[in-house]
Amino acid sequence: MDAHRRPLIDRTPALLAEGYAWLPNRMRETTGSVLSTRLLGRPALAVRGPRAVRFFYDESHVHRHGAVPAPVLDTLFGQGAVHTLDGDAHRARKELFLPLLEADRVARLTDHVTAAWDEAVRSWSERPRVVLFDEAAVVLTRGVCDWAGIPPGAVDAEPLARDLLAMVDGFATPGPRQLRARRARARQETRTARLVEEVRSGALAAPADSMLARVARHRDTAQGPLDSRTAAVELLNVLRPTVAVSWFVAFAAHALHRWPAHRERLRGGDGAFATAFAHEVRRFYPFAPFLGGRTVRELTWHGESVPAGGILLLDVYGQNHDEELWGDPYTFRPGRFLDRPPAPDELIPQGGGDPAHGHRCPGERVTVGLLESLAVRLARLEYTVPGQDLRIPLRRVPTRPRSGFAVTGVRAP
Numbered sequence: 570m571d572a573h574r575r576p577l578i579d580r581t582p583a584l585l586a587e588g589y590a591w592l593p594n595r596m597r598e599t600t601g602s603v604l605s606t607r608l609l610g611r612p613a614l615a616v617r618g619p620r621a622v623r624f625f626y627d628e629s630h631v632h633r634h635g636a637v638p639a640p641v642l643d644t645l646f647g648q649g650a651v652h653t654l655d656g657d658a659h660r661a662r663k664e665l666f667l668p669l670l671e672a673d674r675v676a677r678l679t680d681h682v683t684a685a686w687d688e689a690v691r692s693w694s695e696r697p698r699v700v701l702f703d704e705a706a707v708v709l710t711r712g713v714c715d716w717a718g719i720p721p722g723a724v725d726a727e728p729l730a731r732d733l734l735a736m737v738d739g740f741a742t743p744g745p746r747q748l749r750a751r752r753a754r755a756r757q758e759t760r761t762a763r764l765v766e767e768v769r770s771g772a773l774a775a776p777a778d779s780m781l782a783r784v785a786r787h788r789d790t791a792q793g794p795l796d797s798r799t800a801a802v803e804l805l806n807v808l809r810p811t812v813a814v815s816w817f818v819a820f821a822a823h824a825l826h827r828w829p830a831h832r833e834r835l836r837g838g839d840g841a842f843a844t845a846f847a848h849e850v851r852r853f854y855p856f857a858p859f860l861g862g863r864t865v866r867e868l869t870w871h872g873e874s875v876p877a878g879g880i881l882l883l884d885v886y887g888q889n890h891d892e893e894l895w896g897d898p899y900t901f902r903p904g905r906f907l908d909r910p911p912a913p914d915e916l917i918p919q920g921g922g923d924p925a926h927g928h929r930c931p932g933e934r935v936t937v938g939l940l941e942s943l944a945v946r947l948a949r950l951e952y953t954v955p956g957q958d959l960r961i962p963l964r965r966v967p968t969r970p971r972s973g974f975a976v977t978g979v980r981a982p
């Protein structure tokens with residue numbers, strides 16, 4: 570292998586300093602699709618491109634167990650989460666999430682969220698100023714909790730929304746944001762575990778095919794049900810990322826502000842365009858910077874190698890902005906997805922491969938469904954965009970318009 574070309578110095582500080590740009594910048598200095606580096610004290614290889622996606626998702630190449638750093642588990646995913654499992658253990662746990670792939674369930678979740686949005690919008694018109702990022706999170710929390718079978722009296726949507734946002738916001742940065750994220754997770758795991766126990770004891774009724782009932786009765790193998798903490802972790806692994814769609818709602822508002830011509834087409838209810846718009850928001854705006862796993866054996870990609878026990882990184886942000894794939898990657902152009910729907914391993918904001926068997930996000934259809942509906946609603950909403958800081962700093966992970974996208978003078982359609 571080209572060990573002599575791998576930097577001796579660990580690049581973790583550079584990653585923390587440069588955020589989304591770190592990997593694409595380094596990739597630009599190489600042939601463009603592979604980079605030998607060092608991260609978290611280990612040799613690492615970063616790859617990108619649809620063929621590299623298949624290489625990354627090959628289970629004989631990469632394992633997830635032990636790959637996710639503890640601060641990410643303690644904030645974003647939770648200890649023992651599906652994200653950290655391999656092989657049969659992963660497949661057994663993934664069963665829990667497979668209903669998320671069913672069109673009628675996606676439609677029902679979207680209905681719950683859009684009902685919550687339509688109700689919330691009426692109160693926005695009575696307020697002098699509304700921050701869309703924060704309000705979308707409350708709407709998404711109400712919708713997903715209803716859909717998941719959590720009785721309305723069992724949760725308080727506003728503090729729960731704040732905690733779910735905090736878990737995402739603090740996963741990648743040491744300091745106060747991470748501390749908030751840890752506290753939020755600890756608090757919500759305890760509450761959610763109590764809900765699971767109440768369902769198990771019969772003290773709380775949850776519809777039989779609801780997500781709450783499913784986590785309460787799920788068994789990974791022939792053994793007993795999940796301990797209530799792990800069940801809570803997995804229920805939160807549905808609630809938290811659904812609420813994280815707020816990031817995309819804020820980005821959608823940003824896109825409609827910068828390129829208002831798209832508003833007309835969305836307003837008219839052109840379904841194909843709404844789908845294309847949702848894909849372009851997920852491609853263009855930064856969310857997951859990259860994915861990583863532990864190499865099972867020595868791996869070589871385009872002449873560069875990484876030993877067993879190293880890290881293989883998939884450059885998600887870089888691939889979504891790869892000129893070879895997209896031609897004009899830094900132009901926001903939903904029309905690119907009208908000409909041609911994305912191939913599964915090309916557009917990878919939520920991972921690649923097969924969501925039913927591999928680690929690809931099982932919530933991708935939910936995300937696209939929610940974004941289609943909410944983008945149309947956003948386009949139909951009358952509001953003013955007052956002066957504010959709309960910059961989206963690439964050094965911050967996860968990033969968003971700094972102001973959260975504030976609007977005034979909201980008038981419901």
Ligand code: HEM
Pocket residue numbers: 651652653663666669806807808810811813814815816817856857860918919920921927928929930931932933935936
């Ligand atoms: C804001 C939108 C979302 C983004 C950007 C996102 C992104 C991702 C990414 C990058 C992964 C990792 C893929 C991998 O490790 O290979 C993932 C996994 C996952 N996502 Fe999402 N996701 C989103 C929404 C959702 C939603 C709405 C749900 C559920 C309703 C969901 C549930 C999950 C679960 C359970 C996993 C773990 C899958 C596994 O390890 O097998 N996500 N997501």
